[in-house]
Amino acid sequence: MSPLSSPQGTLAALLRGVAQWLAGWGRTVHLAALLSVLALSPSSYRADSRRTLARHLYLGTAQALPWFTLLSLLIAIVVIRIVLVTSQSYGLSQYALEMVVRVLVLELIPLAAAMFAALRCTIPMATEVATLRSGGGWDALAAQGRDPMRAEVLPRAVAGSFCALMLAAVSCVITLVVAYLSVYGFTGAGFAAYTHTVGRVFSPAVSLIFTLKIVLLGLSVALMPIASVLDAVPRRRAHTSAELQGLVRMLVLMVIIEAASLVGNYA
């Protein structure tokens, strides 16, 4: 009988797991704070760093933007059509536009943008960082006197956040336009009524929660994968890969953020 099969051993293992889990979140928060400080310090944006940042920013966003725009356009058309037809069949068409704006713009599109940014931009970037570490590039940079965090991690984190924010902004605007065209068609006659509905939805509280949600989702998808791969030393004994662990953590965080926004908006 192994020690772990006894109740005491199971409890000890459970406590150890919880402690590791908490320690992992602690390191993630520490890394997020470190990167935030680096991102807010002007010395991080010198000429050479700026070029690296511009490269990651452009390559990360420009690759994801067209596809996600097309995807969000299709999703918006389908969902808006479903909502309009259903509401008309129940005689509730006056609520259709508000529902479309609330469901799509406030809830689905930011979540989808964050997921797409994670899949197309931040997870590959985290893999690059992991490769850099395992390939010795990390130590080489340190040997050159350059801070690997500032030189390699910060541009990727900023680019990942920007990618999520950009995708969310573009897709929200596209969804608003598609919603107008779906309800009123190619005419300007409904602009006043549409604007009034949008204004009614975006109350100050809802706008604040919406902004916070997009920013927090952007930060989470940018930071969590990179934090997981940087947490590689404690994870050597773990059964799962760092990338998969980072993905799970990122998803948990996104769900928490989304739930908090729902509570803030509708509770």
Added chain:
Amino acid sequence: MDKEPNNLEAKAALLVGLFVALLAATVLYILYARGSFEDTQRLVLLADDSEGVRVGMDVTFSGFPIGRVRRIELAADGAARILVDVPVKDAKWLRQSSVFTLSRSLVGGATLKAYSGVLTDPPLPDGAERRVLVGDATAELPRLVSEVRELVGNLTRLTAADSSLALSLSNVRTITERATGPRGAGGLLMNESDAKQVSAALQRVNTLLARIDGMAARADVQVLGPQGLVSEGKAGVAQLNALLADARQTLKKVDALLVEAQGVAGNVRGATNGLDALRGEVDATVRKVEQLVDEVNRKWPFQRDTELKLR
């Protein structure tokens, strides 16, 4: 590593610029949609109960939103004060005679509506306070149920076997049975002895009527018959007419006499004028005689000493 595109920094700056532009446009649009760039005037609606009203809901006029609830607060008297911002461009639809309603339907939220019957009335001033009329479909239900229950109770009491209505109906049946009896409705109103007296009185009344009928026939003969009052009256009127004709002739003769008398009077008036002239002449002669006498008196031996001597 991928082949690096040219002008990376410029393209990245373009992306950032696009993001900033999108962000700014969205913020400006939402501010515009929230009415942040519009001049508004305040309207205060007072209600006993603000249930169903929420901040941000519309006030509609003819189905169009013309205002938005900004705040709900409690007044000092416990009433709910609903503060509404109305854009100045839409305030023209609100007049001093406007009526505001808060209706809560069974399905959907509450709605605030404005009605302006007379659009030529003076416009509603800024900060005006108006009572809102509450039309609550669900609030009416308990009262309706209570009244229906009361109504059913009343009906039950009315239709009970010992109720007043049942007794009244029984009495009505007794009355109708007596009315359809041998003495008819008379038996309904009086007893048997009274009915006999009434019958005797009716016979006497019939006899009296027959006598009155005979009297009327005789009076007819006396008044309208050949020797009746009317015929004699006619003859009297004819005689009176003849008398009047004689009188008219007599009066004509009197008129002629009067004309002649007028002629005589005229002659007398002319003679009177001649007498006046004669009298004048007589007066002149007398005055001359008097003068002559005076002259004679002044002469001797008729002279008289008229001088008065004072000693």
